Amino acid sequence: MLIEQGPIRPPSEAYSLLLRVTRNCPWNKCAFCITYKNEQFSRRTVEEVQRDIDTVAKVAEQIRKISWHIGLGGEVNGQVVNEAARYGHLPYHVAHWLYSGARNVFLQDANSLIMKTSDLVKIIQYLRTTLPSVARVTTYARANTVTRKSTDELRELHEAGLDRIHMGMESGSDTVLQIIQKGITANQLIEAAQKIKDANISLCWYIMPGLGGREHTRKHALETAAVINQGNPDYLRFRTLSVLKNTPLHDMMTSGAFTPLDEDEVVIEQRLLLESLTGITTTVVSDHMRNLLMELEGTLPIERDKLLNTIDRYLGMTPREKANFQLGRRAGVYSVLDDMKNPIKSSYVEKLLKNIHTPEQLKTALTELRSQYE
Numbered sequence: 001m002l003i004e005q006g007p008i009r010p011p012s013e014a015y016s017l018l019l020r021v022t023r024n025c026p027w028n029k030c031a032f033c034i035t036y037k038n039e040q041f042s043r044r045t046v047e048e049v050q051r052d053i054d055t056v057a058k059v060a061e062q063i064r065k066i067s068w069h070i071g072l073g074g075e076v077n078g079q080v081v082n083e084a085a086r087y088g089h090l091p092y093h094v095a096h097w098l099y100s101g102a103r104n105v106f107l108q109d110a111n112s113l114i115m116k117t118s119d120l121v122k123i124i125q126y127l128r129t130t131l132p133s134v135a136r137v138t139t140y141a142r143a144n145t146v147t148r149k150s151t152d153e154l155r156e157l158h159e160a161g162l163d164r165i166h167m168g169m170e171s172g173s174d175t176v177l178q179i180i181q182k183g184i185t186a187n188q189l190i191e192a193a194q195k196i197k198d199a200n201i202s203l204c205w206y207i208m209p210g211l212g213g214r215e216h217t218r219k220h221a222l223e224t225a226a227v228i229n230q231g232n233p234d235y236l237r238f239r240t241l242s243v244l245k246n247t248p249l250h251d252m253m254t255s256g257a258f259t260p261l262d263e264d265e266v267v268i269e270q271r272l273l274l275e276s277l278t279g280i281t282t283t284v285v286s287d288h289m290r291n292l293l294m295e296l297e298g299t300l301p302i303e304r305d306k307l308l309n310t311i312d313r314y315l316g317m318t319p320r321e322k323a324n325f326q327l328g329r330r331a332g333v334y335s336v337l338d339d340m341k342n343p344i345k346s347s348y349v350e351k352l353l354k355n356i357h358t359p360e361q362l363k364t365a366l367t368e369l370r371s372q373y374e
């Protein structure tokens with residue numbers, strides 16, 4: 001038995017059941033993005049998706065039988081997940097989902113709200129009825145697609161069971177949005193946020209530190225903060241830019257039209273953005289591996305100082321300490337700044353640093369290490 005699944009999901013949906021309702025990205029033009037390059041966008045039919053939901057229900061049943069068979073009385077634990085993995089990806093995926101409580105579902109791919117509202121409502125209702133343990137349904141959506149829906153349509157989706165929209169904002173600067181061909185505007189982002197909130201759907205915005213390059217770093221930080229201040233999303237997630245090969249942004253970098261920020265410049269940009277956020281009640285999350293400071297997490301306004309102090313702690317380090325942290329972080333030795341206090345980890349990174357003799361060599365090493373997360 002098989003179901004169709006797309007290539008990506010947000011980091012926070014790692015334990016979610018992935019259910020594909022459209023294929024690929026209907027826009028597919030963002031200058032930094034390679035995820036769906038050369039892939040054709042299409043909608044799946046309601047019947048196709050419902051068949052996948054039925055398949056998941058059947059696979060879940062089989063997995064519970066495995067659990068009974070090995071004496072676990074229907075409970076799905078790590079042993080059952082390992083057993084299910086022997087039967088292929090889908091049994092493994094469903095077992096993993098059951099193990100995590102079978103509560104969350106993420107609808108793929110890049111812009112599910114482009115579906116007819118009535119079709120999406122049917123899918124979500126069917127999902128909630130067929131898999132009654134589901135407590136949260138989330139999806140990606142583009143801002144301009146959301147603005148084309150009425151608030152009543154969004155309310156219908158929420159009543160059917162759509163809980164959260166993950167949205168790639170990337171920047172609140174129209175200059176940057178235009179350069180990277182995002183195909184949306186700051187005003188559309190604000191309008192979309194307002195409609196989503198009016199429909200009682202939770203909103204998570206993704207922003208991309210570094211996306212303005214050296215040319216527009218200040219503008220990117222300040223204008224993004226201004227849009228966030230108006231949109232007041234429930235969550236704000238950092239996903240630091242990495243310039244990928246074979247993208248228009250890489251061509252711009254090669255031609256000199258775009259100058260990427262170094263690690264410190266990205267952190268300075270993040271500080272400017274965070275210190276410019278006011279009057280919002282957003283939770284900041286830094287759960288993407290591309291971010292240097294993964295501990296940059298907290299709820300505004302109460303944890304504003306904690307966030308800024310984390311940044312200042314990093315920026316206050318000596319050049320050698322920063323080099324040690326950057327290398328250790330990108331090599332996967334450190335997760336957070338406090339990991340540098342671990343003598344085994346820090347001396348291991350020191351040994352790596354001994355092979356690096358110039359700032360250029362460090363830059364090359366960091367770029368290569370970062371590419372493993374792409």
Ligand code: SF4
Nearest residue numbers: 025028029030033110
């Ligand atoms: S909208 Fe998202 S998936 Fe589509 S091209 Fe842009 S970043 Fe990539």
